[in-house]
Amino acid sequence: MIISYQGGGSPLHRIDPLSKLVVLLCIAVLTMRLHTSGGQALLLLAASFLARMAGGVSWRRQWTAMAFLIGFAVPYFVLTLLTVPGSQTIWQFGVLHITTEGADAAGSVTLRMFTVFLSSFVYMVTTDPGDLVTALTRRLKVPYRFAFGISMALTFLPLLQEEGRSISAAHQVRGAARPKGIKQRLGWWKVFVSAILHNAVRRIQQTAGAMEAKGFGAYPERTFLREQKPSPAGQITAVGTVLITAALWWYIHIVNL
Amino acid sequence: MQGTSIELMELSYWYEDVEQPALHGVSLTIPAGQFTAVIGPGGSGKSTLCQLLSGYLPRSGGGRREGKVQLDAIDPAEAPIAEIAKVAGIVFQDPDAQLVRGVVEDEAAFGPENLRVPPAEIESRVEEALAAVNLTARRRSPVRELSGGQRQRTAIAAVLSLSPRMIVFDDASASLDPAAQAQFVQLCRRLHAEGRTVVTVSGRFDDAARAAERVIVLDGGAVLLDGAPQELLRTSRDRLAQLGVLPPWEGAAEAGGPAGGRRGVPEAGAHAAEPATGTLQSAGMVTAPAKRPPGNDSPGGAPASGPLLEVRNLSYTYPGGQEALRDVSFAMHPGAWGMLTGENGSGKTTLTRLLMGLLPVPARSVYWKGRDVSGMPVHQLARDIGYVFQQPEHQFVEHTVWDELVYSLRIRSGWRRRQTELTPEQTEAAEALLAAAGLSGRRQDSPYLLSQGEKKLLSVIGQLIQPKALYILDEPTSGIDYRAAQRLLKLCRGAAAQGAALLMITHDPRLVEEDASFVLRLNHGMVEDYRQLGRSHELMQARF
Numbered sequence: 001m002i003i004s005y006q007g008g009g010s011p012l013h014r015i016d017p018l019s020k021l022v023v024l025l026c027i028a029v030l031t032m033r034l035h036t037s038g039g040q041a042l043l044l045l046a047a048s049f050l051a052r053m054a055g056g057v058s059w060r061r062q063w064t065a066m067a068f069l070i071g072f073a074v075p076y077f078v079l080t081l082l083t084v085p086g087s088q089t090i091w092q093f094g095v096l097h098i099t100t101e102g103a104d105a106a107g108s109v110t111l112r113m114f115t116v117f118l119s120s121f122v123y124m125v126t127t128d129p130g131d132l133v134t135a136l137t138r139r140l141k142v143p144y145r146f147a148f149g150i151s152m153a154l155t156f157l158p159l160l161q162e163e164g165r166s167i168s169a170a171h172q173v174r175g176a177a178r179p180k181g182i183k184q185r186l187g188w189w190k191v192f193v194s195a196i197l198h199n200a201v202r203r204i205q206q207t208a209g210a211m212e213a214k215g216f217g218a219y220p221e222r223t224f225l226r227e228q229k230p231s232p233a234g235q236i237t238a239v240g241t242v243l244i245t246a247a248l249w250w251y252i253h254i255v256n257l
Numbered sequence: 258m259q260g261t262s263i264e265l266m267e268l269s270y271w272y273e274d275v276e277q278p279a280l281h282g283v284s285l286t287i288p289a290g291q292f293t294a295v296i297g298p299g300g301s302g303k304s305t306l307c308q309l310l311s312g313y314l315p316r317s318g319g320g321r322r323e324g325k326v327q328l329d330a331i332d333p334a335e336a337p338i339a340e341i342a343k344v345a346g347i348v349f350q351d352p353d354a355q356l357v358r359g360v361v362e363d364e365a366a367f368g369p370e371n372l373r374v375p376p377a378e379i380e381s382r383v384e385e386a387l388a389a390v391n392l393t394a395r396r397r398s399p400v401r402e403l404s405g406g407q408r409q410r411t412a413i414a415a416v417l418s419l420s421p422r423m424i425v426f427d428d429a430s431a432s433l434d435p436a437a438q439a440q441f442v443q444l445c446r447r448l449h450a451e452g453r454t455v456v457t458v459s460g461r462f463d464d465a466a467r468a469a470e471r472v473i474v475l476d477g478g479a480v481l482l483d484g485a486p487q488e489l490l491r492t493s494r495d496r497l498a499q500l501g502v503l504p505p506w507e508g509a510a511e512a513g514g515p516a517g518g519r520r521g522v523p524e525a526g527a528h529a530a531e532p533a534t535g536t537l538q539s540a541g542m543v544t545a546p547a548k549r550p551p552g553n554d555s556p557g558g559a560p561a562s563g564p565l566l567e568v569r570n571l572s573y574t575y576p577g578g579q580e581a582l583r584d585v586s587f588a589m590h591p592g593a594w595g596m597l598t599g600e601n602g603s604g605k606t607t608l609t610r611l612l613m614g615l616l617p618v619p620a621r622s623v624y625w626k627g628r629d630v631s632g633m634p635v636h637q638l639a640r641d642i643g644y645v646f647q648q649p650e651h652q653f654v655e656h657t658v659w660d661e662l663v664y665s666l667r668i669r670s671g672w673r674r675r676q677t678e679l680t681p682e683q684t685e686a687a688e689a690l691l692a693a694a695g696l697s698g699r700r701q702d703s704p705y706l707l708s709q710g711e712k713k714l715l716s717v718i719g720q721l722i723q724p725k726a727l728y729i730l731d732e733p734t735s736g737i738d739y740r741a742a743q744r745l746l747k748l749c750r751g752a753a754a755q756g757a758a759l760l761m762i763t764h765d766p767r768l769v770e771e772d773a774s775f776v777l778r779l780n781h782g783m784v785e786d787y788r789q790l791g792r793s794h795e796l797m798q799a800r801f
Contacts (some may be wrong), residue, residue, distance in 0.1 A: 005359075006577075007399070032689050147524045155359065157325075162401075169615050170654050172635035173644040175723070195654065206354040209313050213347065214357075214419065215371035218339030225366040225379045 004158035005128055010056035011233070012126040016106045017135040019121060019234030026245040037107030044115045051122040065112055073110050080106035099127045114128055128153050134228035144222050152207075156200075167192060207244045261327070262423050262454035263287040263310065268324035270305055270314065272706075279305040280478045285322070287456065287471075292449040294466035294486070295458045297475035298501050298738040299710030303458045304350070306475070307427040311347040312336070329422060342372060346416035349649065350428040350709065361387070361403070362396045362410050368419040379418075379525035387413040389444055391437070402579055405432045405647055405732075406601025413441075423454035428709070430457075431736030432647070434600040434637070434764050436659055442468050460710065460738035462490070462502045470781050476500060501740025506767060542692040563627055564588040565726055565758055566612065573604075573611060573782075581607040582782040589640065591726065594753055594759045594772050596790075599779035605762045606647060606780070609729045612760070613644045643720035647731035647762075649712035650705065652719065658707070659700040663717060665723045690718040693748055695741075710741030717745055727758045734765045742768055 007013070012137065027047060034040050043154040051057040084106065136147040179188035211217075221235025268283040280302040287293050297303050308314040312333030315322045326332055329344045344366075349355055358364050365383040374382070387393045390410035400408055409432050409489045416424060430441040442464045449455045449470075450594060458466040466472050467486050474482035474489070474497070478597070481500075482493055490580040491498065539549055566589040573582040582604045597605050612618045612623060613635060630638060646652045655661040666683050679687070691697050694714040699707060704715055713733055720728060734742040742765070749759055750772060763769055766776065778786040 007397075028762065042758065099780065123297075128360075130358060131362065166651050167654065169635070170646075170652050171282035173613060173615070173639050173646075173652070174665045175636055175639045176656065176721070177636040181445055203353075205317075207357050209317055210355045211357050211367075212317070212338055213311055213313070213342065214415065215339050215342035217366075218342065218371055219373055221373065222370050223373050223379065225362070226378055227376075234481055 003160075004125065004155065006125050008056055008126070009053060010065045010126065012055040014231065015234040015237055016228060016231045017127050017132040017141060019230060019238040020127060022238035023241045024119055025121050026241045028116055029240070029245055030248060031115050033113075033249055035108060037104050037111060039252065040108045040111035040115065044111050044118070047115050047119050047122075051118065055122045056127050057122055062118060062121075066118060069117050071115060071165045072114055077106045077110040080109055103105075104127040124154055125199065130226070130229050134224045134226060137231070138224065138228060139223075145217060148216075148257075159203060160196060160200055163203070164192070167199065197245060260289045260329075261286055262289040262291065262329060263456070264325065264327040265327040268309070268326060269322070270302075270309060271321045272305075273321075275317045276312050278478055278740075280309070282479070283480055285480060285483070287454060289454055290449070290452050291471060292445060292455045292468040292469045292474045293457075295456060295475060296460065296462055296466055296472060296502050297481075298709035299460055299741050301475040301476075302478040303460070303475055304427055304709075305478075305487070307347055307349065307425055307458055309333070310345060310425055311423040313339050316584065324357070334642045339372060342368065342419060342421070344421060345423045345425060345429060346419045346421035347425040348409075348416050348429040350407070350431055351650075352412040352432075353648070354410040355415065356400050358410060359400055361392055361398050361400060361414075364400065364411050364415045365418045366413060372789075373417070382418040382420060383414075385766075386417040388415045389417055390445075391440060399577075402575065402577060402757070404432055404602040404606060406437060409433060410437065410601070413425075413444075421453075423456070424448060425456040425458065427458045428460065428736050430459075430463070432490075432601075432732060432764070437601060438464065438764075441465065441718055443468075446534045460502065460646070460736065460741075461504070462497060474500070478632060501738040501743070503740055504767065505743065509591050524580075555788070564590050564624075565626060566760075567624040567627075568608075569622055571611065571619065573607060573616065573619065580782060582611075582779075585779070585782075585784055587777055587784070587787065588759050589727065591756050591758055592753065592774075593649055593758045594774050595758075596766055596769050596773045597760060598766055598776060598777070599785070603779040604782040605779055606731055607782075609644070609731055609760065609762060612729060614638050614640060618792075641726040643723070643725040645716050645728070645730040645733055647735075649709075649716035653704045653715045656703060658696055658715060659687075659699050660690075661704050662691060662718065662719055662722060680721075687722060690722060690748075693744070693751075695744060696720050710737035713737055714741060714745055714748075718747055721748055721752055724752075724755065725757060727760065728752055730759065730761045732764065734763060734768055739768075746772065 015023075027043070031040065034043060036050055048059075048062055050183070051062055052059060066184065081098055081102050082096060084102040086101030088100040089097050090100060091098045132154070133144070133147045133151045136142040136150065137144045179185045264286050266284050269278045269281045271278045283302075283306070295303055295306065304680060305314065308318060308324055309322065310328065310333060314320055314334075316334050322334065326334065329340070331340050331344060333341050333345070346500075356364055358367050359768055362383060365386050366379050369379045369382055383396075384393070386397055390413050392407065392410050392414060395403065395407065400411060403411065406610065409429060413426070413429055426441075426445070430438050433441060441619065443456060445455050445465055446468060453470075457463075457469065469486055472482070472484065472486045472489050473480060482489055484492075494503065494507070498507070536622070568585055568587050571582055571585045572580075574580045585608060587595075597608065599605050607616065611618050612630075614630060614633055615635060618631045618633075621629055621631045625633075625638065625641065653661055655664055663679060663683070666679055666687070688697075691700065694711075694717075696707075696711060696718075697716060699711065704712060707715060707748075713736075717730065717733060730749070733745055733749075737745070746768065749761075753772070761769060766773075770776070773790050775789050777784060
């Protein structure tokens with residue numbers, strides 16, 4: 001599974017979900033605050049380094065996850081590159097022209113996208129969905145149905161991935177090869193995506209039925225086997241990150257990064 | 258015993274857009290605290306009954322219900338969710354449809370948490386439930402890392418922890434290994450001794466049915482027989498055998514019929530129009546037996562001619578670090594029929610998935626006709642190897658039974674073309690297989706609407722439609738009645754008669770041992786036992 005919780009003992013695994021959520025929000029705030037490609041690149045590097053060192057997520061796995069985004073990021077980059085106005089032209093062909101300002105803006109928004117995705121990805125792979133539900137319900141007093149909804153949403157991508165793998169295996173054991181050429185690929189994706197969605201909906205219905213059969217939603221509150229208490233390390237990390245973010249906010253304003 | 262646990266009066270049920278009722282006019286009463294087994298062949302309405310008891314039908318699953326259903330005086334179609342969960346817990350056959358949290362412990366805690374049970378009591382219930390299904394050691398394991406049988410045991414634990422007054426097991430022991438099945442029967446006895454109402458549902462007159470106080474036999478959506486198990490076995494053995502709920506080695510043999518073996522079993526064609534073997538032969542699907550070359554299938558043994566499949570010191574560890582196989586070696590020749598046995602989680606499915614290339618095969622570990630299959634694409638192996646999944650639903654790729662059956666025939670240049678016309682020979686062969694599987698009347702139905710036995714048969718004929726050198730079948734007979742199992746084995750014999758080799762994961766060794774040439778038993782990922790069986794010895798003797 002590429003995007004699903006993986007148990008482990010890294011520092012990020014040991015931090016409670018809410019403290020980690022604070023770190024995630026701080027990173028998101030910084031991506032919004034930074035407005036140059038250089039600043040966004042530094043933040044992405046920092047997030048990637050944090051994922052590797054504190055979360056134990058390998059470089060390869062980070063790359064595999066971020067490769068998902070390339071299909072969206074590249075067109076967005078090109079569009080921004082060609083549409084943001086600027087005064088210093090780098091390249092021109094007919095009506096198309098690229099400016100320094102456009103290149104900076106395109107790099108900035110694209111890198112921001114990668115940083116937000118990477119940090120969310122690291123949060124998902126280092127956070128037990130069950131702990132997240134407990135923390136949201138017990139500490140933030142979020143209604144448990146809503147918290148479970150978030151938890152189920154976190155498991156939806158792995159579910160789609162699993163269904164995709166299963167359907168692909170079903171086709172392959174019957175002799176179907178990977179499609180070649182645009183026409184075959186389009187035909188394959190049509191069949192593949194429709195089968196995945198069909199099966200995913202079936203699985204969701206089954207899961208909803210199974211949850212109901214075990215009394216889910218019967219009462220406004222529920223109990224939890226495990227309490228989710230904030231870890232001292234998590235609290236220190238959260239407070240530290242907020243302070244660093246505030247300092248960077250001020251510094252970014254000074255150096256115009 | 259006090260009061261009534263289950264009361265059904267003139268219960269009928271119709272699925273949406275289906276004219277024929279799945280259940281019609283069922284009336285019965287199960288007293289509180291009784292241990293009852295409901296058995297019946299595929300399509301007799303057992304699972305429909307369970308879903309009506311759980312309230313899933315018609316509340317969420319739609320359809321039309323007539324008549325009365327009462328569980329401890331509540332109607333599951335209308336009662337509040339909490340009331341139903343406290344009264345009745347139902348374990349279904351497919352564990353994947355019941356597990357919602359992803360970790361064994363969380364699954365067991367989920368129900369009590371919803372019912373606001375205090376954490377300390379949840380803890381003791383979870384411990385007790387996991388101990389009852391022998392999963393204490395896997396308490397923190399992600400469900401996706403468990404075998405099919407272990408997942409089923411998790412589903413059972415998730416219901417046990419609810420501590421309901423009544424527990425219904427809908428073929429919940431089908432994918433369990435023999436030891437776990439024996440433990441399951443013990444569990445039913447214990448729950449019964451605690452005063453709970455226990456209902457087991459199965460396609461077979463299994464050990465749970467023999468241990469029950471009462472057996473209710475369904476057929477065609479109605480109650481056919483009702484009585485104590487020993488009484489039914491004494492008075493209605495022939496009838497039970499005809500239905501296919503008795504194993505072949507019992508059946509008519511002990512009732513004075515032909516002795517033992519296949520002759521004592523209702524043949525696959527006994528209840529539905531089925532083409533004669535000649536028809537299948539002419540369609541190229543079956544050839545006369547006794548043309549099967551014997552194989553030297555010993556692990557690592559030196560064959561007279563090159564093996565089809567050779568496994569050399571195969572070890573495999575999942576990416577999470579869980580070791581699944583260690584130093585497994587064996588070989589298979591054309592015509593060999595291997596039984597792969599072992600407890601749940603012993604590595605059987607992992608082994609077969611590796612053989613099919615569905616998991617990354619370590620280099621120099623698996624050879625197909627002398628060639629290392631490491632890195633070989635699955636579709637390339639699929640030219641020679643047919644693979645039948647444990648859960649037939651995982652294999653389905655089309656929307657109708659007919660399209661599902663002929664899918665492989667429409668593959669051209671490695672890609673399926675929906676409009677590809679079949680040749681008259683292909684159509685004839687497909688028709689013959691459909692008839693042999695008893696599915697001629699279901700060709701336009703969705704594969705998902707078939708009974709479990711029919712689904713298994715469809716998944717098998719979907720592979721047999723294209724002749725292959727080796728067929729790998731993952732628990733093809735689990736969870737289906739003996740009539741469907743015999744039908745399925747007859748199809749396998751047809752393939753074997755053409756010289757194909759078969760490797761079959763099974764928890765039903767007695768069903769297959771007459772046909773098998775060797776048995777390979779795994780234990781904790783290692784070969785625990787290898788034995789050649791009678792058929793290969795007879796063939797070897799005939800050869801020399």
